[in-house]
Amino acid sequence: MRIAYLILCHGQPAQIRRLVMALPPSSPIFIHVDARTSAAVHAEIHQLAYLRAHIHFVPRHRCFWSGYGIVKATNQLIISALASGEAFDRATLLSGADYPIKSQEHINAFFENAGDAEFIEAFPLHAPNRWSNHEGLYHGASRVDWFHVRFRSRAWRSPWRRRLPLGYEPWGGGQWWTLTRPALELIADVARKHPALPRFFRNVFLPDESYFQTLLGNSRFRGAIAGDDLRLVIWDRPEPPYPAILKARDIECLAESDKLFARKFDLYRNPEIYELIDARFLRRS
Template sequence: MSNYRNLIGFILITHRNNLQLNRLINKLNSMFNYPLIVCHHDFSKCDLSVDKLPKNVLLVRPHLQTEWAGFSVVEATGKALKLMYEVADAPDWFVLLSGADYPIKTARQILDDLTSNPYDVYIQYEQITYKTYKQDLKPNMLWQKNSYQRYCTKSFSFHYFKNLEISLDHPLLTKPFLPFSKKLACFSGSQWFCANRKAANYIIDFHSQKNALTLYYSKIKYADESYFQTVLANAPHLKLKNDRRRYIDWSASGCHPKTLLMEDLPNLLASSAHFARKFDIDIDINILNELDKITS
């Protein structure tokens, strides 16, 4: 078995289902020969048997109490990244995963793809603009309107006037309140991405500065779907591929993607993605068993 430890590592942001988390860790270990895995686990939501974890798994200590769509998820990711790249033999690449993710390609396919292309980052990112916000978009692009509403507007509440609320959306009116400018555009996309050491060091350095952008995102919801995209897409020295290399099915609508089942296997195999989400071992374990055979 090849030694992949210095080539790739994994950051896990987890808060539930220890059985599935342990299965994912064991799978990554068998595929990549015990790579560096840094896990931020929210112990306030679910306990974890630390003494049973393999020695290649490092835990972020102390953990943060994470909140769905909160900046705490960004902070947890930042802490995990910092811990990973403080290690002497830190990997050339890292992949950000949740406990509900699972590989759908072999280790060789994943590494060949990452190392044979000129990109520093694989991430979904779209620029969020006022022009797009005002356009009539197709249903599958409405998330861009939502992103503008989340990140590029400013609301004021006046409780003394029967809970009157005023919302500003034009850039000329919001400029004094937002960190964005012609030199710093707002971007949004999926929070799951992978990147190389160059990009990792840039994120760690940028995040440690506690600048205006970081301060702004620390006060708003859904920061995990815009913060890293904005940081990376505004870095001229980094080459980004607008592809997160992740299979996610949003056909179920709502705030969460479809739970993947055996019926989804053909689509998974036809995808160019490296990993897929989300899986639930309590709903369909057979899909994971089948993926184990395919990726071994």
């Protein structure tokens, strides 16, 4: 089992370095640095290429919260990974604020026994789902069914309703995933053969939480969707910005979890949690 890691990041070079060095040395790593990141920070992150083998940097896109740029960046990671010549069976999408909470051996064994499962949270948006009771922009199907306009990281819903191309039904779920190579090939293929679909999602609210789910939910991979992104995230702690930043006090919560990765971490504000994870779960000192 060889897992590729696709990383979306925009800053904190030391934290990105810490994440990269916690991943298996044989795993190919593809890194997208937000095009809005300063030249100095980008250059510092790029130094990671000299730390270990199999690190690749991909063409950069501007990424604003709730915007299509994040989908473009993720698609760029997928396309670059598939075209790289690197061999891999699955790919895991990570942010620079993520970190593994299980050993490399545990993660590899988990996926060795996972069959063809696609580890992504995905559900039909026109059926009852965890977003159905959300209000305003965050309401489940409304995210996709209505035309949205935005400026930078602000979005507004217009009065214009529309339908997805190709007779697709909208699906949604969390942004992060671990997908098989065949599923990634389908995603790349759909974007190339049916440009109307990516074009449609340019005016969806939070398209990174529906684009990939919609492609898989309307494909032969629908029955393989596990509904689990394998991430531990704390949303119910009143500690904005959400999700909660994980701290040393959360180590027992991480220990009790069956998830493989966690977010959100901040090396500068809470370095102790990294030390605890390395020593207790990753067997690194």
